[in-house]
Amino acid sequence: MDTRVAIIEDDASIREAVRQLIDGTRGFRCSGAWRTAEEGLRSVGAAQSDVLLLDIHLPGMHGTDAAALFHAQWPAMPIVMFTVFEDDERIFTSLCNGASGYVLKKTPPQKLLDAIVEARSGGAPMSPDIARRVVQLFRTIRPAAAPPHGLTPTEVRLLGLLAEGHSYQAAAERMEVTINTVRNHIRSIYEKMHVHSKSAAVGKALRAGII
């Protein structure tokens, strides 16, 4: 299954260039490209995207704010900020608002594709400069460390999809496995978390900061 990428970018030439890069690469497909966050918010859900590329400087709502709305509505869809800005404020806000990656527009095409793949597989793609700043920002803050949960990455991803409201069948399609495999993962999640229902697992996972 192709990786479906949605793009929100106001500069038409950049937008089309990225779209062509994505549609022109095996294994990738552009599921939609919009000029503003507002337009994307109305359409990106229907587009069933795996990853969202989100510009920051947009007409209307800023990308940093839009990230929060997209993340609230589709928490399982990784958001990769795609911008020229590399100031701490925007990086910090974006990541706090739910973005999972942050790549600069000067990133070469292949690296951008790598970042999309990394984001889809649950990673956190960042341009080197950004990664450095993130680590530096880290030293200035004190987030609460989550306790170890013993869940595998697959199980965490599945939990995320369940929290979004997916059925077993829908989650299986997203994860590209059969429903039986999903059942088994759920089974081990329940064992590890000591729960016996989807909603209990989702509740516990969110409160524990696992997802």
Next chain:
Amino acid sequence: MDTRVAIIEDDASIREAVRQLIDGTRGFRCSGAWRTAEEGLRSVGAAQSDVLLLDIHLPGMHGTDAAALFHAQWPAMPIVMFTVFEDDERIFTSLCNGASGYVLKKTPPQKLLDAIVEARSGGAPMSPDIARRVVQLFRTIRPAAAPPHGLTPTEVRLLGLLAEGHSYQAAAERMEVTINTVRNHIRSIYEKMHVHSKSAAVGKALRAGII
């Protein structure tokens, strides 16, 4: 000029393997390899290293604590944690203590060399899993502004019970109403929240800070 790498790692076989990897690669040179942080602290300065590879599980002082001492004494020398641990606590402590990278021991040799180069050039090399965790830690410090949700107190209470894993029947008993009433409340919760399942409602409610 070669990139001079110092290693602190208690496992002799790993230590020697890394030393050979580094010394066997053009452009890299091992400037020293020690078994404990204490030994390293006495020698690494003289060794004039560009990058320090620091294990966490060490006899004597832990790598996470040692990072603070190394960073205080040689602030310009990037420290890359090199470990099997990927729990939030150790990641968090290491980065706060001055480490600028965090790579897992399962990292393939070429990637490890890449990480060293990236660290030397001011970057923040991190294994994909680690980068993901770092970004997730960021999200925990988001100041959540609770938007109005339109749910009645009864509905919120019911949502709380569902999030704890109660079934309709169990929730009905807790609320001292019949299961049919619970069904009807759930129905209006779903309408207001635009969801169609318990887990979706619980997921959305927790992320929105309703419960």
Next chain:
DNA sequence: CGTCCTATGACATGAACATGCTCTTCTCAA
């Protein structure tokens, strides 16, 4: 004084879930 909203209760039915088994493949550490 109607009427909108909330809370309450009921019945029915098809879909989704929870959990009991068995099985293969792969990786990694002992």
Next chain:
DNA sequence: TTGAGAAGAGCATGTTCATGTCATAGGACG
């Protein structure tokens, strides 16, 4: 190199859920 653990896949069975439709009673509001 063997064995444990994780991921993946399948099947069966009983339970719970999601949603349709219908109904009564008490506040709130203009």
